[in-house]
Amino acid sequence: MKDTNPFDVAIIGGGPAGLSGALVLGRARRSVVIIDEGKARNRVTRETHGFLTRDGSSPGEFRAAAAEQMRRYPSVSFVQDAAAEISGADGAFRIVTSGGDAYEAKKLLFAAGKKDRPLDIEGLADVYGISAFVCPYCDGWELRDQPLAVITSGEGAMHMAKTLAGWTSSYAICTNGPDGLTDEQREALAKRNIPLYDAPIERIESKEGMVEQIVLRDGRRVACTGIFFAPTLVAGSDLPQSLGCEMTEAGSLVINDFGGTNVPGVFGAGDAATIKYQAIMAAAMGSMAAVGINMELLQETWDNA
Numbered sequence: 001m002k003d004t005n006p007f008d009v010a011i012i013g014g015g016p017a018g019l020s021g022a023l024v025l026g027r028a029r030r031s032v033v034i035i036d037e038g039k040a041r042n043r044v045t046r047e048t049h050g051f052l053t054r055d056g057s058s059p060g061e062f063r064a065a066a067a068e069q070m071r072r073y074p075s076v077s078f079v080q081d082a083a084a085e086i087s088g089a090d091g092a093f094r095i096v097t098s099g100g101d102a103y104e105a106k107k108l109l110f111a112a113g114k115k116d117r118p119l120d121i122e123g124l125a126d127v128y129g130i131s132a133f134v135c136p137y138c139d140g141w142e143l144r145d146q147p148l149a150v151i152t153s154g155e156g157a158m159h160m161a162k163t164l165a166g167w168t169s170s171y172a173i174c175t176n177g178p179d180g181l182t183d184e185q186r187e188a189l190a191k192r193n194i195p196l197y198d199a200p201i202e203r204i205e206s207k208e209g210m211v212e213q214i215v216l217r218d219g220r221r222v223a224c225t226g227i228f229f230a231p232t233l234v235a236g237s238d239l240p241q242s243l244g245c246e247m248t249e250a251g252s253l254v255i256n257d258f259g260g261t262n263v264p265g266v267f268g269a270g271d272a273a274t275i276k277y278q279a280i281m282a283a284a285m286g287s288m289a290a291v292g293i294n295m296e297l298l299q300e301t302w303d304n305a
């Protein structure tokens, strides 16, 4: 770590949002420390898709390429650690890490993503990121034309029923308990020959990460080679709330067009501040937040001249 405390900006989270923000800030000649504990939600996957020029890269390759490009900008430092506490206010924030180090920064960018609540279906963790995914736009192509299953209920089930039709004609809905559907919605599924199973799931059986079947508690089995499911997500970090940042019900930071939160000097980007979970979206948000932060710093310098 370069000894440039206090930094212009501390970025909490080194995924696409934080790294993209750091790139723009580094190029704007800002001193930046990225603090990242390396536990991105997509670390279970082998490939990231849909990011132009990076389609098919593993999350690790994506970050390695980012680190390589970041080396051109000596004012950007990277620390592998978790931000544990943050105090202070605009112009003088203090971050203490789990490792016991302290960093000071004028501005903060929260890009800490979101976290999955523990998966409560036996066998799901074995297939998550290999043959079970959360978003057809990210991983539907790899599972195209295969027999698939969706694990979700209510409006989510109807949404996925319509969406998956773009990738395969053979899929079943497993609601893992009460389906939360109206009679009209059940009829709509039946009319399109989409099987609906509302029995609780006993377990998912797989071989080397490849799902083979979903076993229901009523004894029925749903054969499939891929799954899409809706995980329950929570904010990647509680620290923004400890500073008084406003959050949505979905656990996202409330931000303006340039990533600014309701707390002066605190910005948000990426999954931490949206429910549109795509790496390229996160990177774009990090970039915009960096511009917002830099504009504030430039304005402050201008005003204090």
Ligand SMILES: Cc1cc2nc3c(=O)[nH]c(=O)nc-3n(C[C@H](O)[C@H](O)[C@H](O)COP(=O)(O)OP(=O)(O)OC[C@H]3O[C@@H](n4cnc5c(N)ncnc54)[C@H](O)[C@@H]3O)c2cc1C
Binding pocket: 012, 013, 014, 015, 016, 017, 018, 035, 036, 037, 038, 039, 040, 041, 042, 044, 045, 047, 048, 049, 050, 051, 081, 082, 083, 084, 111, 112, 113, 114, 128, 129, 133, 134, 138, 139, 236, 237, 269, 270, 271, 272, 276, 277, 278, 279, 280, 282
């Ligand atoms: C299974 C799966 C597959 C996906 N596939 C795709 C895909 O193919 N294409 C696509 O575009 N998107 C995909 N996504 C979504 C994509 O991964 C996210 O939208 C993107 O990674 C969000 O970037 P981010 O920088 O906001 O957050 P993240 O990438 O989650 O990075 C946040 C970082 O902050 C760190 N952090 C959290 N708290 C702290 C703390 N207190 N201190 C320090 N560091 C902290 C985390 O450890 C993590 O490294 C997928 C997601 C999942 C779950």
